[in-house]
Amino acid sequence: MLQLVVAGLTVGSGYALVALGIHIILRSTRIINFAQGEFVILGGLLAYSVVTYLHANVWLGLLIATVGGFLIGLAYERFVLRVAARGGELTVTIVTIGTVYVLLYGHALVWGSLPQPLPYFSGGASDVAWHAFGFEISAQQVWVLGLLAVALGALALFFEGTAYGKAIRAAASSPVGAQLVGIDVDRARAISVAIAIALAAFGGTIVGPITLVGGAAGIAISIKGFVGAIVGGLDSPVGCAVGGLLVGVVEKLLEGRFGYGVSDPVIYGLLIATLLVRPQGIFGARRATRD
Amino acid sequence: MKPLLEIEALDAGYGGLGVLHDIALEVLPGELVAVLGPNGAGKSTLLRAISRFDAARTAGRIRFDDRDIGDVRPDRIARLGLAHVPEGRQLFADLTVEDNIRLGAFGRGNAAMRAALGDAFERFPQLEKRRRSTAFELSGGEQQMLAIARALASKPKLLMLDEPSTGLAPRVVGQIFDIIVALREAGTSVLLVEQNAFLTLARADRAYVLEHGRIVLAGPASELARDDRVRAVYLGGSTGEAV
């Protein structure tokens, strides 16, 4: 069973990064980016391209995917989200859903509809497995969990420890107050979105060797990332990360016990139940659901 | 003496709604100038038009420190030495007291931020005791002090305050006002918008009274304090023009 938990944590890391990205964008722009999962896929595919066509190391692929994600995020905020926001909340929701469609099928146009492999981070086309405490854990799984921790640490350091990170939080908390002390609120928002998309690309690449990149899984990742964010608490970064991991674990445990197919309805049911019983999620504080 | 803030023939409002008409006002260096008037007179609109958020100037000129700030980007105004403590304070609710103050000196470097923190705690010892609390957790009076401290962090030449006494108990209001007077003594010019006329006129150098978006009275505070027409503006009465 511990096996399943580890597998769950691994896939859950992807969900956690989606959830965290959703949180960051929500906090700074009050927009829920339904397309977040698609950027995860895109990130993985970018890394794949770097590895395959530039014949580069997978670590370079990770770097370029992350930086690429950052740049794409800047463009996404500037040309899609900011423009859509002028039309109101409903318009933004519709536009992000449209983005889902564009990316979901768009990536198949460029990379084909079949999922592609990504080299394992320890080098090579196959994974290294270790046995410990009665269960098996692979090197890639260790990388995933480790890199997740690194990403979370970097984010925490940025948002809690640097002046600009705090300035971004300030701009999200009170745009007026931020403006009055000289913070460029528009730029703060753009950078927040860019960070969130970079995070998504990062996530897609680190789980890529295990789950393969591309294919039709995009929307499922988005949805499960959402469920994680809602269950953990949309307005709490810790909640989002924990929620994502939790969804992953639940998914793998159910799959292990009852076979494939049961985990989905249970997870969606969990979403509805959370929305009904405790909409702010486990770690969430404010009742912001009725805005 | 050249005015620090000079406003001429200002019209301003929100979208299609014009609120201020033909406002002429000035603040000389080292002065504490009050803007009074009943609710809805346009006092907040005036400050917002100067800081360029929410309200838009549709006519007239605003000059600060000898430059026209009518078209300056809103987030650049703070750098010019003009700080605004808005209605509702607009603190960074989930950041700590320390961070709020430091961000007041955003863009000026770490040394400035540290200095700002030191000055703030000297001036507001209560804030030092609560330095790690988030702004959300503070009491009303403490929040007002924090808002002022944050505005002072950029070492402004002119501090604008929008109804700092709102929602505060009388004793705390007195404290805040004492701090404002002390600031003026220390050389910061102050433009104070208030509803509380007597308290304000007792401490200000000069005052303007707004009604329905226009300046109806102006002059040295000591004179206005004795003027019955001020009361008529607030409460309507026989000394004003009857409707």
Added chain:
Amino acid sequence: MSDRIKADTRLLPIVAIFVIAFGILARGNTNLIQAATFAAIDAVAAIGLSVLLGNVAQISLGQAGFFAIGAYTLGYVSTAVTWPAAIPQWAQFVLATVAGTVLAGVFGVILGFIALRFRGHYLAMATLAFGLLVVGVVRITPSLGGAGGLTSIPYPQFGSLSISGVAAYWYAWGMVAIVAVLTFNLLRGRMGRAFEAIRNDDLAAETVGVPTRRTKIAAFAYAGALAGFAGTFYAAFLGLIDPSEVGVDFSIVLLLMVVVGGAGGVTGAILGAAIIGITNVYGHDLENWRPVVYGLLVIIIAIRFPRGLIGLFASRRTSQQTPQSDPDSATTEPTPRQTLPSASDDRAWLRVEGVGKRFGGIVAVDDVTFDLKSGTLTSLIGPNGAGKTTLFNAICGVTRPTSGRITIDARDVTGWQPHRIAALGVGRSFQNARLFGDMTVLENVLVGAYRSETATLASDLLALPLSRRSGRAAVERAEEALRELDLTRIARVRASDLAFGDRRRVELARALAANPGLLLLDEPAAGLNASERERLRGDLVRLRARGMTLLLVEHDMRLVMSISDRVMVLEFGKLIADGPADVVRDDPRVVAAYLGTA
């Protein structure tokens, strides 16, 4: 909205002609006919979403769930249920269709209840979850075919006629026709106006007397039922149901159809469905390009043409949506003013006892007690943040007092929903004149007459005489309110195009159309110039003379002092003075509250 109705009025006949022509001319081409049949099925579901999204402004990413419910109901009933031999196949089909539609409608009610709790993104997610849950459950239910789907669903048989091929085309478009007519009637009627009001400003709608909760649930039920109806024929026509075809993807496609065609009304949905249908036929080999183009199309249209492609056909000006009022009535004497629902002279119309309201640690209103007698004009004044608007909100039901009791016309209304309190004869205006921006002045005021209308949902759907009469009576009331405030010349102007001074008067006319006994006016003079204030003064005096009870929150002291019978002063949530105007003005506590003490 009225422009969408107008677009429907003009375009639906054209659509009908096109459908008929197509059915005749293309009948030999099985591919085209089949694609057009699917387009019709999609259109039925899209019309429901169009109403939900475009007329009530509620988003649903779960419509495929209702579609699936309809489809699986029919599928299950047709394959798994053994019918007594006496019931012919067509009867089974009809029963199954009704069952599927009704079941979908019931689930629509459930989703509607859930949707009441959420707005915006959360609503999108809740509906998404619903759709996913339906399909997820179906996949693991063996009796519904599980992940493999349900197969061998027979065509409906009417005697020797099998509803397949061309017959299916006519049947499907017949469904569209029925749904189009019902929807068209619905949107022109009382509930259609309620939808529009809710879409523009649901708080204002609630205080005017529109039961917003019930109406939103009804909208979800309608959209769900329509999607279910579409689903039933989908199952019968295709003969099989594949769960992945009725999942999230389909929900998104429906949304795409509605956004591209134009949300609100019928024609946009049909157009959207047709466009998707066409691209399905001709773009078949462009497997992945199609969705990418749809997505881009949706993004561009949502941003540049929020009204969809239909918006290119519709003009913004005059309204033809309001039921025609009898042309003669405009020249005759206005009907004598109905007696106001006011109490007899001495009884207190409004009684506020010990009312308090806290928000967390902040006390906004503190133990306020007063009575208002009918036919009086009372002003509530006080410095900023004193709790005046909160007190208003408590009286008309927008917030629930944390202590105390509020009685209107001898009924305890504490904790009642705003629309019920409005129904007792309480009218309200807001600080910033909350009008229904997309509706004309006349339509805004018509919503004011909502609670007096007798039309029901059924009579609206079927455009029965009851609805027509009820609508005419409402128009007469509305026109009278406009006459009273001299607004008749701008009756057809869109509310969002109005000058500020007119906005307030329109809001007042809207409140008057409900024939209130008590009027709560929140800062009616704010933002008005001198002549507008003078006119307001005249209006208020006239209303009082008619026996109405008026309670004003105001800051314009000259106005207050000149017309108030009584002035109450609130400071820090407490009533510190209550009496005739000149007494209150000189009360030292009041002076201190406003001007401070030295």
